[in-house]
Structures are given as C-alpha cells and as structure tokens.
Amino acid sequence: QKEVEQDPGPLSVPEGAIVSLNCTYSNSAFQYFMWYRQYSRKGPELLMYTYSSGNKEDGRFTAQVDKSSKYISLFIRDSQPSDSATYLCAMEGGAGTALIFGKGTTLSVSS
Amino acid sequence: EPEVTQTPSHQVTQMGQEVILRCVPISNHLYFYWYRQILGQKVEFLVSFYNNEISEKSEIFDDQFSVERPDGSNFTLKIRSTKLEDSAMYFCASSERGRGETQYFGPGTRLLVL
Numbered sequence: 618q619k620e621v622e623q624d625p626g627p628l629s630v631p632e633g634a635i636v637s638l639n640c641t642y643s644n645s646a647f648q649y650f651m652w653y654r655q656y657s658r659k660g661p662e663l664l665m666y667t668y669s670s671g672n673k674e675d676g677r678f679t680a681q682v683d684k685s686s687k688y689i690s691l692f693i694r695d696s697q698p699s700d701s702a703t704y705l706c707a708m709e710g711g712a713g714t715a716l717i718f719g720k721g722t723t724l725s726v727s728s
Numbered sequence: 729e730p731e732v733t734q735t736p737s738h739q740v741t742q743m744g745q746e747v748i749l750r751c752v753p754i755s756n757h758l759y760f761y762w763y764r765q766i767l768g769q770k771v772e773f774l775v776s777f778y779n780n781e782i783s784e785k786s787e788i789f790d791d792q793f794s795v796e797r798p799d800g801s802n803f804t805l806k807i808r809s810t811k812l813e814d815s816a817m818y819f820c821a822s823s824e825r826g827r828g829e830t831q832y833f834g835p836g837t838r839l840l841v842l
Contacts, residue, residue: 649828660732660819660833661771668828705771713784714759714826715773 620644623706623719632728636693640706640719643687647717648710650682652691655703655721664704665691696726730754732834734820740840741810749805749837751820760803761821761831762795764788771819777803778826810841 623640630636638652649668653661665680667673667689673680679692689708693700703721733752741747753760762774775785777795792814794806803822807814817836823829 651830653833658817658836658838660835663830663832666830707771709828714776714823714829715761715784715786716763716771716831717773718771720770 620717621706621708621719623722625720625722627723627725629725629727630696632696632698632726634696634726636696636700636724636726638691638693638704638706638722638724640689641687642689642708642717644708644710644717645684645687646710647708649708650680650689651707651709651716652678652680653705653707653718655705657703661705661707693724696724698726698728701725732820732822732832734818734834734837736837737835738838738840740842743812743841744809747807747810747839749807749818749820749839751803751805751822751834752801753803753820753822754824754832755801757822757824757832759783759823759826759829759831760795760797761823762805763819763821763833764816765819765836766813766816774805783826807839810839812841815839815841 652665655661670684677694681690705721706719707716760777765771775789820834821831823831
C-alpha cells in the first residue's frame, strides 16, 4: 500500500466553483500535514500547514485533517483561473523530517 | 521575502558524467534537503542535512550521490556518474528547524542525462 495516495485528476471547474482536493495516507505516525501548490516546471510553494487533526482556514483556502480516517482535504472557495496548478499534499512525522508527497492533483479553473 | 535559490536552472549532461547542483538556502535556516521529481511522478525525498552531516537519506540516495555545504551559504548535490534515470527536476529545500517546520523549496534544476 502506498504511503500517500492522491487522485491525479485532472480536475476542471468553472471560475467561482468550490474545489475539494483529497489525500489518504497509511502511516499513523504522520503529524504534520501540508498542501503545496506547484505551477508547471516550478518548485512547490506552501499553501497550508496543519498540525494533527482539525481545520485551518486562510482566505479562500481551508485545510482539514481527519487522523482517525487518515484523510486530509483542501477546499478552495470562489476558485480563480490563477488557482490553476498542481496541488500536492505532503506529510511528515515518521522517523525523520522527510516530507512524503502525494502525486499531486492537476486543477484547471476556466473563466 | 527570503527564498531558496538554485543554479543552474537547466543542465544537460552525458551519461557517466559528474554533475553538481547548487542551492543557496534561506540564510537563517539550519536544515537543508534535496528532493527530486521525475517527470509525471511524485516529489521524492533524497536527503536531509543538518549540522554539517547527513541526518536522513532515502533508498534513492546511494553511493552515486553526495551532499556538501562547502561554505556558509551554499549547499550542493553531486551525482558522480549520471545515469539516464537520473533525469529529473531536483529541488532544494530548507527549514529553520527540523521536525514540524515548514520546508521552503527552490525553483529546481532540471537535469537531463543523454
């Protein structure tokens, strides 16, 4: 079983839609959960960071972590064409500090 | 805003050649990382470095790879004898402290091995 699973999409939505992105994981030792945004041929850029279970909101973005289900989500409200990118979930908390990434979901928001 | 920088942005090399990828982490950060992303695949951890030594490495980071902090600002990844399968985007990252700290990524070096 892969450590972090993420549906690669692609996901296409119209401008203004609510987007839901998800990852599941198998390692119960993970404690730190991140969402990175990656534009084509660029480095990952941190969007949201959550420790343990719960919700975190930042502007149009909300991150949710459900450790009991080993499931994390990122919601984007009022999506914009500039949100078109690949969204990577990442986790940490195993034996070291290495981030374990999902494969990324490619999102396209059309105007 | 401080950022991680990487040079070169692109590198083309012949199989069997040595390459050195360079990174300048954020200045007050103490932990440094290399990750790679083969086209269409996940970002994969290679190695972490703290206090002038490797603190963690993955199975990918075999004897062909080495890292060094040659001075107070640079952090390098050397691949001794490149293989075709080393073609990938290599990302450097740094964090202020270790566990639980945000890792900031550089723009990457695209390595193509012919």
